[in-house]
Amino acid sequence: MRTTLQQVRRWFQAPNDATALQRPSHGRFEVQGADALLAPHNGLISTLKGLAGVPESHWQRLYQALLDRFAALVQLLPASEAHHHAGPGGLLRHGLEVAHNALLLRRGILLPPNASPEEQASQQDLWTYACFTGALLHDLGKPVVDQEITLHHANGSSHAWTPVSGPMPEGSQYHVTFRRGRVHRQHERIAPLLAPILLPQHGLDWLASAPTLLDAWLAAIQGAMEDAGPLGAIIAKADRRSVAENLAGGVTPQMPTTRVRPLAERLLTGLRHLITSGELPLNRRGAAGFTDEHHIWLVSKRAIDALLVHLIEEGQPDIPSRNSRVMDELQQHGIVVPNGDRAIWLCDITIADWRQSLTCLKIGLSRIWPDPDQRPSGTGVTIHPSATKPATETDSDEEGGTGASQNNRPSAPGLPTPSVPTNEADFPLPPMSTSTGHLNDPGSNDIADDLALPLPVDLNAGTGRDTDEGATQNAEKEIKQIEAGTSAAAAPTPSPHSHEKDAEAASGDAGKQFLAWLRDGLATGRLAINTPQARIHVIEQGLILVSPGIFKDFDPARWNHVQKRFQKLKLHQRTHDNMNIWTCKASGARKQALMKVYLISKNEISELGLTLPPSNPAVELLLMP
Structure with missing residues (x-):
């Protein structure tokens, strides 16, 4: 059996x-x-x-x-x-x-x-x-x-x-x-x-x-x-x-009957991993955190955005959709040092001739590095916490800064604060081919579905078919139990070869052909935008293209080559860490999902001659790629 x-x-x-x-x-x-x-x-x-x-x-x-x-x-x-x-x-x-x-x-x-x-x-x-x-x-x-x-x-x-x-x-x-x-x-x-x-x-x-x-x-x-x-x-x-x-699902020594680790413990574990692995860089211009003798000061929105991306990509259950909820959890369990009744501090950070005012979370160094010998040196970094309380707990890492300090930011677009109304119906969400999106659904599987890496169509299309002998049926039932809800309606896959190509595409370059297809699809309404199954969304910073889905829609057989040629055109905005891919979070009243995207800035959109609808309020650009 x-x-x-x-x-x-x-x-x-x-x-x-x-x-x-x-x-x-x-x-x-x-x-x-x-x-x-x-x-x-x-x-x-x-x-x-x-x-x-x-x-x-x-x-x-x-x-x-x-x-x-x-x-x-x-x-x-x-x-x-x-x-x-x-x-x-x-x-x-x-x-x-x-x-x-x-x-x-x-x-x-x-x-x-x-x-x-x-x-x-x-x-x-x-x-x-x-x-x-x-x-x-x-x-x-x-x-x-x-x-x-x-x-x-x-x-x-x-x-x-x-x-x-x-x-x-x-x-x-x-x-x-x-x-x-x-x-x-x-x-x-x-x-x-x-x-x-x-x-x-x-x-x-x-x-x-x-x-x-x-x-x-x-x-x-x-x-x-x-x-x-x-x-x-x-x-x-x-x-x-x-x-x-x-x-x-680990079992803690203090609570042998506990099946799910407390959220605060998982948040701290995630922060520790992001910091010690270097994903949240420290003690340099434009870093995500800074250390003094006793504390680490994490740029609040950047750190929490990165933490939520990390936890959701891991498929962890019961992850909050709001940054303020995460900060409340950290504060309630004594992980962050409070600023009065708030979790956020307004700090002036100085490194040589670089100075910026940032909203930060204050955490004891021992929380991240129990071994004193492993703690980084904050030499050359000066941190001056302000006596003034920040306006809100959901401030971005730019708020509170002066005009001069803003100019010292890396050349990347400004990022909005989360703005997902709790009492509204779900906004249009992007395709979620690998997840139901119901992170907090008590009826979901014990193994949380993945929300970050869009899977090829083959992964969902093959289920339900026999692969060898009668024993396969039981394996398929197990897969369906794990995959419950993941076979969402497939996104539209228009053929690139059934549409006219303009003079630019005649060059034969796959990137330019893709761009011509994209321009024509948006102009004619053939390509969906800001809809639940769309590969294209408008946000405050510009136009985002869901990767790799948009390239697979254009050419399923050679999408990887098309993607590389598109990058060569250098139309997209790179991240703070000089990466091509950004992460966006799509949120509604009952679900959330992550997307890997290319970002085309508003300036490039104007030069391409595109006219776009208003921004999709459900989609937010996160700081980390």
């Missing part, structure tokens, strides 16, 4: 017994064999075997061999310092969970996309193997670039170790610290270097036998999920589910 989803969840929610095999002595762990490391996860591995659906010899030769090598390599290393799966054995467990989620999603999808039934049948097992291996490898670069691992031998000698050197020898000990100043997401580049160490040679040969799949697989393990197509979408979604379950 197949294992039910409920049984698997009980395994996930059970205490992690990986650390019960040994306790660290003076911060050191014994190097163990693969059998001992995998023993606490036997139930999950049995489920993986059933989802793979291959003969025993095939399983042992390709799958179990990889699991053994993976466990021997990662040992009891954590997956992060202060975020998801941060305890001993976290990296191993996270890899297994992502592999499970990926195989569960894969069983409802016909791959490769747009192939004949004969080709899909012949490559079925190969694509399943690509999902499995990509899931295990996706975070494998973390011990290389994020962690400092010291190996101690029985003879008393010790030296630095990296996974590139191969597994640690049994009989040795190791301890782990995290590098300071590490670069966010740098670990994603390392996975191809470690693949030959982990994958059996015949497994690598098998993946290489399908060049198109190999290209997508390499993109996926390096974090380029949009370039990886359906394979990248599966692994990205599987990863976020594992992260969300670990952060939102």
